[in-house]
Amino acid sequence: MGTAKTCREVIEFLAAYVDGELSEDVRLRFDAHVAACPACSAYLKSYEATVKLAKAALSGSDDPVPAEVPEDLVKAILAARRKE
Numbered sequence: 001m002g003t004a005k006t007c008r009e010v011i012e013f014l015a016a017y018v019d020g021e022l023s024e025d026v027r028l029r030f031d032a033h034v035a036a037c038p039a040c041s042a043y044l045k046s047y048e049a050t051v052k053l054a055k056a057a058l059s060g061s062d063d064p065v066p067a068e069v070p071e072d073l074v075k076a077i078l079a080a081r082r083k084e
Helices: 007-018 024-036 038-059 071-083
Strands: none
Touching (some): 007 038
């Protein structure tokens, strides 16, 4: 991530950010962009919710599905669980 933070860079670094794999400098710049960009902030929240749901599905958790998770995603995860 260079000096100019862009939405494209946020998308490119999203998985590493959520997994805590970014250097402190890059993470701080990532945080600054997300704080200033409503679209990236919403995208990050959606991504984090999706990761949480996927982890819960893989662990067999019966936690309720967050309302913001798209129904088609829930159906796809449940279908994948049934195939196991």
